[in-house]
Amino acid sequence: MISLGHVLVLTVFLFAAGLIGALTRRSAITVFLSVELMLNSVNLLLLGLGRHLGQVEGALFAFFVMAVSAAEAAVGVAIVVAFIRRQGTTSIDAANLMKW
Amino acid sequence: MLSATVFFGLALVAFVGALVLVFHRNPMVAAVGMAVAMVGLGVLYMILHVPFLGLFLIIVYAGAVMVIVLYVIMALGLEEQGPPVGAVQTVLTFAAALLFIFHVYRLTRGAAPGPFPKVEPVFGSIQQFGHLLVSQYAVPFEVASVLLVGAMIGAIVLSRRDWT
Numbered sequence: 001m002i003s004l005g006h007v008l009v010l011t012v013f014l015f016a017a018g019l020i021g022a023l024t025r026r027s028a029i030t031v032f033l034s035v036e037l038m039l040n041s042v043n044l045l046l047l048g049l050g051r052h053l054g055q056v057e058g059a060l061f062a063f064f065v066m067a068v069s070a071a072e073a074a075v076g077v078a079i080v081v082a083f084i085r086r087q088g089t090t091s092i093d094a095a096n097l098m099k100w
Numbered sequence: 101m102l103s104a105t106v107f108f109g110l111a112l113v114a115f116v117g118a119l120v121l122v123f124h125r126n127p128m129v130a131a132v133g134m135a136v137a138m139v140g141l142g143v144l145y146m147i148l149h150v151p152f153l154g155l156f157l158i159i160v161y162a163g164a165v166m167v168i169v170l171y172v173i174m175a176l177g178l179e180e181q182g183p184p185v186g187a188v189q190t191v192l193t194f195a196a197a198l199l200f201i202f203h204v205y206r207l208t209r210g211a212a213p214g215p216f217p218k219v220e221p222v223f224g225s226i227q228q229f230g231h232l233l234v235s236q237y238a239v240p241f242e243v244a245s246v247l248l249v250g251a252m253i254g255a256i257v258l259s260r261r262d263w264t
Contacts, residue, residue, distance in 0.1 A: 001103070001104065001215035001216075002104050002107045002147075002215065002216065003213050003214060003215045003216060004213040004216070005208075005212065005213055006104065006107055006111075007148070008204070008208065010111045010114065010115070010144075012200070012201055012204045013115060013201070014114065014115065014118050014137075015200070016197040016198075016200055016201055017115070017118040017119060017121075017122050017197075018118065018122070019193070019196065019197050019200065020122055020193055020194060020197050021121060021122035021123075023189070023193040023196075024185050024189065024190050024193050025122070025185075026185060027127055027130075029127045029130075029131075029169060029172065029173060030121070030122075030127055030130050032169075033121055033130060033131065033134050033169065034121065034122060036134070036161070036165065037118055037121060037122075037134065037137065040137075040138070040141055040157070040161070043157075044141060044144065044145075047145060047148050047150055047153070048148060051148050051149055051150075051216050051219075052213060052216060052217075054217055054219055054223070056223060056224055056228055056229075056232070059150040059153055059224055059229075060229065060232055060233075060237060062150075062153060063153060063156070063229070064240055064244055066153075066156060066157065066160060067244040067247070067248065068244065068247065070160055070164070070165070070248065070251075071247050071248050071250075071251030072251070073164075073165045073168065074168070074251050074252065074254075074255040075251050075254050075255050075258065077168050077169065077172055077255070078254070078255040078256075078258035078259050079258055080172065081172055081176070081258075081259060082258050082259065084176055085261075090127075090176075
């Protein structure tokens with residue numbers, strides 16, 4: 001029998017893995033995918049909480065988060081493509097235009 | 101009710117996929133790791149009694165997002181360039197991740213939630229979702245559709261060669 005604790009542990013470890021990926025990788029695509037991973041780990045927690053409380057609103061909210069993240073994925077990939085075309089590199093260190 | 105063994109198997113699949121995504125230097129392999137993680141998570145959604153959302157996750161992420169990302173990688177030939185980030189940044193990042201895990205553990209210590217309660221079969225069904233989306237949550241649903249159209253136009257604008 002699984003409980004909310006199981007779901008929480010998996011969520012925390014997936015989120016930590018995504019955090020490490022987003023902060024230690026240089027490839028813009030990998031950073032983007034890591035952010036998606038963090039987003040989905042939180043979605044899993046929403047589902048688990050809704051299941052724990054016996055309310056379907058948790059899953060419904062996860063549904064809306066997924067719709068927003070699909071929009072974010074489309075725009076995010078377009079930004080990455082434009083960035084690579086402009087800078088000629090995938091390294092996010094090249095994104096220093098607004099860096100002081 | 102499914103046993104914990106199934107959960108652990110799926111959690112292992114998702115976590116291994118996530119580790120491949122985070123630590124593999126070849127972005128193509130990383131994207132495949134993401135697809136594996138998403139399939140594992142999608143089946144987990146199904147055993148959490150929301151089967152339709154699990155299918156949705158697999159279609160959207162292991163399908164749509166993955167195809168876009170693989171197209172970008174193949175079209176632009178993305179190899180990881182430059183040296184890895186500095187040792188200080190790596191150590192600090194791992195410390196932050198461990199601190200995060202520790203704090204969640206500290207906050208939830210002592211709270212032992214029982215196993216998931218039994219729910220009626222209609223819970224999480226596509227009928228229930230449909231009813232809620234056209235009645236109680238109609239406005240957020242419409243806002244999400246407008247957002248998707250806006251994102252589509254934004255992606256086209258950003259991809260135009262003469263504008264970037």
